[in-house]
Amino acid sequence: MKMKHTLLFFxxxxxxxxxxxxxxxxxxxxxxxSIIKNNKYGLRLGIDLARPIQxxxxxxxxxxxIMADFRITHRFYIAAEIGNDTDDQIEENxxxxxxxxxxxxxxxxxxxxxxxxxxxxxxxxLRYGFSTFNQDLQGYTVYTGDSxxxxxxxxxxxxxxxxxxxxxEFIFGVKTEVFNNLFLSINLQLKNKFYEQVxxxxxxxxxxxxxxxxxxxxxxxxxxxxxxxxIPIYKK
Amino acid sequence: xxxxxxxxxxxxxxxxxxxxxxxxxxxxxxxxxKDDICTKETRTxxxxxxxxxxxxxxxxxxxxxNLTVTTIVNNDSIDIYKSQTxxxxxIPLNTGTNNTEYLFTENNTASNPGxxxxxxxxxxxxxxxxxxxxxxxxxxxxxxxxxEIVEGENWISExxxxxxxxxxxxxxxVTIFH
Numbered sequence: 001m002k003m004k005h006t007l008l009f010f011x012x013x014x015x016x017x018x019x020x021x022x023x024x025x026x027x028x029x030x031x032x033x034s035i036i037k038n039n040k041y042g043l044r045l046g047i048d049l050a051r052p053i054q055x056x057x058x059x060x061x062x063x064x065x066i067m068a069d070f071r072i073t074h075r076f077y078i079a080a081e082i083g084n085d086t087d088d089q090i091e092e093n094x095x096x097x098x099x100x101x102x103x104x105x106x107x108x109x110x111x112x113x114x115x116x117x118x119x120x121x122x123x124x125x126l127r128y129g130f131s132t133f134n135q136d137l138q139g140y141t142v143y144t145g146d147s148x149x150x151x152x153x154x155x156x157x158x159x160x161x162x163x164x165x166x167x168x169e170f171i172f173g174v175k176t177e178v179f180n181n182l183f184l185s186i187n188l189q190l191k192n193k194f195y196e197q198v199x200x201x202x203x204x205x206x207x208x209x210x211x212x213x214x215x216x217x218x219x220x221x222x223x224x225x226x227x228x229x230x231i232p233i234y235k236k
Numbered sequence: 237x238x239x240x241x242x243x244x245x246x247x248x249x250x251x252x253x254x255x256x257x258x259x260x261x262x263x264x265x266x267x268x269x270k271d272d273i274c275t276k277e278t279r280t281x282x283x284x285x286x287x288x289x290x291x292x293x294x295x296x297x298x299x300x301x302n303l304t305v306t307t308i309v310n311n312d313s314i315d316i317y318k319s320q321t322x323x324x325x326x327i328p329l330n331t332g333t334n335n336t337e338y339l340f341t342e343n344n345t346a347s348n349p350g351x352x353x354x355x356x357x358x359x360x361x362x363x364x365x366x367x368x369x370x371x372x373x374x375x376x377x378x379x380x381x382x383x384e385i386v387e388g389e390n391w392i393s394e395x396x397x398x399x400x401x402x403x404x405x406x407x408x409x410v411t412i413f414h
Contacts, residue, residue: 009268012351026243091272091368091369091371092272092273092274092369093274093304093369093370093371093372094368094371094372095328122255136369140363140365140371140372141371141372142281142371142372142373142374143274143280143281143329143333143366143371143372143373144278144280144281144331145274145281146281146283146328147282148289148307148314148316148328148373149309149328149329149330149336150308151331152331152332154372169290174256186255186256192287199356201363201364201365203367203368205368206282214368215272215367215368216368
């Protein structure tokens, strides 16, 4: 049993389509067997706990995020996150700070087969992410790699405002109902930005919602711990 | 039935526990990696490339015997080259000011002080962003050289600027005829 489920779980990650077909069959069986309408449909609202915790621990960061999802079918949810981040990038040769807001909108697919009355989720989702932000380059070193004239330090704050970035995000996580209608969740996010407004003679080192950028590609990553409450609207 | 039910929940719970643990590990790891180092291969602020050529036949390069190249930084003289016989050198320009002064001494050995010529390099600077780790570099523009003339004493006959913009070290920026 355990092996089968583990296997199914990984296969489901790789082949959504095929799994979807199977899920459909199971749903039909459930519908035949039980007369009780016990699947809660409604709006689930919550906050990300990782950001406030990081705000306390890390003096270079502050941020918060509100998350929401709305169940539309047995397995699909419309999901959105909205948030605000301030992050200081303190590097060896430069200091820059970013402040801005973001919105993420998309769908979640619950791959977990709940028993009647249970409402847990092992889910995967897709998001479109959008962020507007300002970036302040506070100071930097002119890098020479030479000992005769080592880098000059330049304190000349430059503000780049009205920047934006767009990305696609793959999200993967677990939601557990700890008390009636109260959920704890944990998720991992992989992001790929496809458009960004790059400041002249500089780069976006941090994008709210996308997190830290890197010099090697358009990929980003993130994680979240959520606490959320389901406002049940109807049962099906 | 009850037996199977129990087994089912147990296996599901351990799976959730494993996933949560995996996420915690990934979260902790991603929080404390600092992976950006400015590598030596990165093209940062370029050095000035100087070639020495024959004043009689300007097409031929000509070695300078026991060349010593010195600059003065905060009243300390620093030797970039010391008593080397060569026909090309790479020297740094000061990224904090718009001019750098160099002393070129030929035939400089332990027993012979040699002949010193004073050359002043004047330029404009542009700070250019490289990447997160290396931050910024300087490119030098509108490069001008000035040889201090000492009547009948100079070993350098002429200085020619080939590239007035110093962007990389792939090309010769200045040619010195002697």
